[in-house]
Amino acid sequence: MEPNDRLSLHAWANPSSSCNGLPRKMSLENPSFTNFNLQQQEQKWDDTSILNYGIRIEPPFHEFNQASESEYLLSSTCNNQPKVLDQEDGLNNEALQTSKSLDWDPRTMLNNLSFLEQKIHHLQDLVHLIVGRKGQALGGHDQLVTQQQQLITADLTSIIVQLISTAGSLLPSVKHKLSTGPPNGQLGELLFPPLAGMNCVPQPQHGSGSIAVQPQCVTGSKVSDQCNQMDVTGNCGTEQNLSIEEHEMKEEEDADEGENLPPGSYDILQLEKEEILAPHTHFCTICGKGFKRDANLRMHMRGHGDEYKTPAALAKPNKESSSEPVIIKRYSCPFAGCKRNKDHKKFQPLKTILCVKNHYKRTHCDKSYICSRCNTKKFSVMADLKTHEKHCGKDKWLCSCGTTFSRKDKLFGHIALFQGHTPAIPLEETKGPSVSCDKMDGNEASNKSGKHKFQLWLQCW
Amino acid sequence: MSTRSTPILSLLTEDLLIQVNEKLVQDSDRKKWRLICKEFHRVDSLTRKTLRVLHVEFLLTLLKNYTNLHTLDLSVCPRIEDGTISLLLHHVDHSIWARNLKCLNLSRANGLKFAGLEMLVGACKGLESVDVSYCCGFGDREAAAISGCEGLRELRMDKCLGVGDVGLAKIVVGCGRLERLSLKWCMEISDLGVELLCKKCLELKFLDVSYLKVTSESLRSIASLPKLEDLAMVGCPYVNDVGLQFLEIGCPSLQKIDVARCDCVSSSGLSSLIGGHSGLLHIDAGHCFSEVSPTIVKCIQKLKNLNTIIIDGIRVSDTIFQTISSNCNSLIEIGLSKCEGVTNMGIIKLVSGCVNLKIINLTCCRSIANAAISAIAYSCRNLLCLKLESCNMITGKSLEQLGLHCLLLEVLDLTDCCGINDRGLECLYRCSRILCLKLGLCTNISDKGLFYIASSCPELQELDLYRCQNIGDDGLAALSSACKKLRKLNLSYCVEVTDKGTKSLGYLEELSDLELRGLDKITSVGLTALATRCKRLIYLDLKHCEKIDDSGFQALAYYSRNLRQLNLSYCAITDMTLCMLMGNMTRLQDVDLVHLTNVTVEGFELVLRACCVRIKKINIHTV
DSSP, X not given: OHHHHXXXXXXXXXXXXXXXXXXXXXXXXXHHHHHHHHHHHHHHHHHOOTTTHHHHTHHHHHHHHHHHHOHHHHHHHHHHHHHHHHHHHHHHHHHHHHHHOOSOOHHHHHHHHHHHHHHHHHHHHHHHHHHHHHHHOOTTOHHHHXXXXXXXXXXXXXXXXXXXXXXXXXXXXXXXXXXTOSOOSHHHHHHOHHHHHHHTOOOOOSTTHHHHHHHHHHHHHHHHHHHHHHHHHHHHHHHHHTTTSHHHHHHHHHSOTTTOOOTTSSEEEEOOHHHHHOSOOEEOTTTOOEESSHHHHHHHXXXXXXXXXXXXXXXXXXXXXXXXXXXXXXXXXXXXTOTTSTTSTTOOOBSSHXXXXXXXXXXXXXXXXXXXXXXXXXXXXXXHHHHHHHHOSSOOEEBTTSOEXXXXXXXXXXXXXXXXXXXXOOSSOSSOSXXXXXXXXXXXXXHHHHHHHHHHHHHHO | OHHHHHHHHHXXXXXXXXXXXXXXXXXXXXXXXXXXXXXXXXXXXXXXXXXXXXXGGGHHHHHHHOOSOSEEEOXXXXXXXXXXXXXXXXXXXXXXXXXXXXEEXXXXXXXXXXXXXXXXHHHOTTOOEEEOTTOTTOBHHHHHHHTTOTTOXXXXXXXXXXXXXXXXXXXXXXXXXXXXXXXXXXXXXXXXXXXXXXXXXXXXXXXXXXXXXXXXXXXXXXXXXXXXXXXXXXXXXXXXXXXXXXXXXXXXXXXXXXXXXXXXXXXXXXXXXXHHOTTOOEEEOXXXXXXXXXXXXXXXXXXXXXXXXEOTTOBOOHHHHHHHHHHOTTOOEEEOXXXXXXXXXXHHHHHHHOXXXXXXXXXXXXTOXXXXXXXXXXXXXXXXXXXXXXXXXXXXXXXXXXXXXXXXXXXXXXXXOTTOXXXXXXXXXXOTTOOEEEOTTOTTOBHHHHHHHHHHOTTOOEEEOTTXXXXXXXXXXXXXXXXXXXXXXXXXXXXXXXHHHHHHHTTOTTOOEXXXXXXXXXXXXXXXXXXXXXXXXXXXXXXXXXXXXXXXXXXXXXXXXXXXXXXXXXOOOOHHHHHHHHHHOTTOOEEEOTTOTTOOHHHHHHHHHHHTXXXXXXXXXXX
16 A cells, blocks of 8 residues: 555645646746647546546646736636536546446446546657657757656556556445545545645636636535545555554554644654653663653652652652643654654644654664564564454455455455355365454464463373 | 066056156055066156165165156265265266256265265256255355355255354355255354345245344344245344344245244234234244233234244233134134143133134143133134143043044144043044044053054054053054054053064054163064064164063164164163174164163274264263
């Protein structure tokens, strides 16, 4: 999931940045190119598909904003735009229907594929055109060349995304995920940074502009639908690997997405790396012995004299201060450039020291704990290894299609959904998995040792 | 004879012979037919559709001869194994016998494993019905093998203890057209499996989930089955009223429901179920709750078509009989076994309306007296089955009424009715259709009573005389000369019976089940006489027949080759004879060898070695 994530993040970042810079310059410096660009777009809208208009919408919109400043451009864009958007609406509907037909439909698949094919052809034409232009173009149009490159990158990205989403419709849990509504994971935000801006479209100032803007808003919301769908595809991958990649999900759980504290309403603390990685956080001021918990330290302190044995000394500190207005504390990761670092542009603070510790170890440290069963999975946090070990092993619930599940009910849900899929019975065992995975979870270690003992006992006998 | 009949027979063409052959219903008649001549035998093997094999060693030849079989029953074969199957499929051209096979009975075929099953299923492509009940060792792999039968419509898997949700999932995916499925005692199956079943097999008409650890969640899925007609869920301890409420709004075709011994089901749950299905034909709610509530009585009013109601072990009052009598006029069967509160008045009310009753079970309804039975006899002229075990107040007067009016009576259970005597049995002289008569613990019956039975019940197939201590050899002689169709006979603890009586039993050629417990006047002479004549003996109980010595058992070993179940506990048999017995009896599957004082440990070892291939159950607890 992660490489995929990064890929799309990277790919999407480009068009968004180009959107900010490119059209403005285009419209100011090279009106003729804008026209060409629009033509290209119009041509594209015909065959555009679910996901690429997320990017393509941007240029006309910015142009429109520009248009409010320059009368000349307003006329030129507003003539084209409503048409374009109408078409786009139609396509949206179609696209939505495609995405809503939840079960895999070969016809939809075929449509998608032919879309892709056409798009690749168009891109080919475009590149040809650029090649031809390059010959004609006089030097000094470096800016234009990079813009073209960015355009092509954007198109390519959209093709890739389309391909992924098409493939995603084949994955088992799409249906389930779609019905659960918009996910609040950060994935969507990561994938679609420009779209967030689109949802809060500035209100039109011109009467004539409202025609164009109205559909734009609609589009915006639909695009966010798409973004959900995109997220779904991402999540599918996650679900598939859930049993293995659990700790990665955990990291995201630690994130306090929903909190949205306004900056400045809390104190930011940043522990140093050594502090974070130190095994003990509470040290005795007298002998220097370290402890994991303050309570343990207080118990230890009793040994240093009677003054530490008073109820006041043994009581939890800060109890009485709770009546005072508590300043909310949030934590920053000491790793420069990390999103959890306070200097990051989109800084997201960590809630507790434990979060800091887990985050730092998971993200910025070596994974030194290796699972002794599979010998492949590595972890930097002991708890993650333990969680993994619970699920690691032969008691996977396996479908005849090769998909594995950590739980029996998940497997049965999968089988109920697909024609002809059956649970696979492991070859080794003669009785089949009579003991369910859930039962094994807690007692496995003890079971194991029990078996061992039993064997020993047999040998003695 | 053959020389004379040949010209006549040669006139009959093959298709005429086939038509005649098809008219033969009884097995014994067909056997005679087969023995007439080769041509007849050939016709029989051509037309024969069903085959029940007793000896596995003949299976190969039989399958070669009978090529048009639809049904193959291997349930009484002692040991079917994977090797047997591969032999059958490779030595006999399997496309011939397996091609037309539709029904396969592999009940108790514990030796079969998934490899053999897979071969079998692969060869029999047309299978529609498979019975693997009581194959306790079957698990998910065996279920997976069965799932290869795509056209399967009926599957019985009672007590396949290893089959879990995974196995069931295999079957429901592989056999989507299942119509009848029994999962009784498949204890590993849970709600998950049942849920999947109900999603995939929408053609289900009959489903048995008795004794499973399923909860009401399963009933939620079962309620979605559109064609379900018959649901049995006996003894499901986790199913409660919530589940029955799901059924109330689901299963539009439901006709039969069996919720007996579901401890968490109350009368309100049952009434909600009945409320949703006014077309119900069959209700079994025995031992479900303690008392019939007024709400249930109200609901029963709507069941105009009800055929069967069984409310064993539930306290009843006369009102329910009044309600049933005035509303359910087509009632055929009522079960009131161990119901408290059944009175003469109640029964009289019941039969005044339900004159079509054919089966009445009044077991342990102790306050029932002659008045009720007279009313039954007078109203229900079509009565077939009447069970009156432990109705102590019944006397000969009841039998008099029954003998007058119920001429169709087939089953009469009078066990432990001490009021019954020889005079009473005399009154049954018009009930010539009686097939089954149970007189156990009726200590007042003597040989005279047996004379009456022998003269009035020529069709008798089953007779229970357990602890009828006044019965002697003369009665048995009369019985064996008249009731030639007798198959089951219980003479346990009829202590007066001697070798003479046992000898006369030898004339009962159809006898298959015989219990002779505690008859200490019987010796080897009697047993030998019996063994030489009763070739069909399948079950023999000789517990505490301590006078029989080795020579008798040797005769048994020599002649009674069809024995399947044998009890020799407390007998005087010795090592050598026991070994011979166990080695010779190729069909024996279940033996009791408790307290054999003359058998040594080494003897037991030899015995076990001699029979371990075939025996499925052996009881050799010794002190």
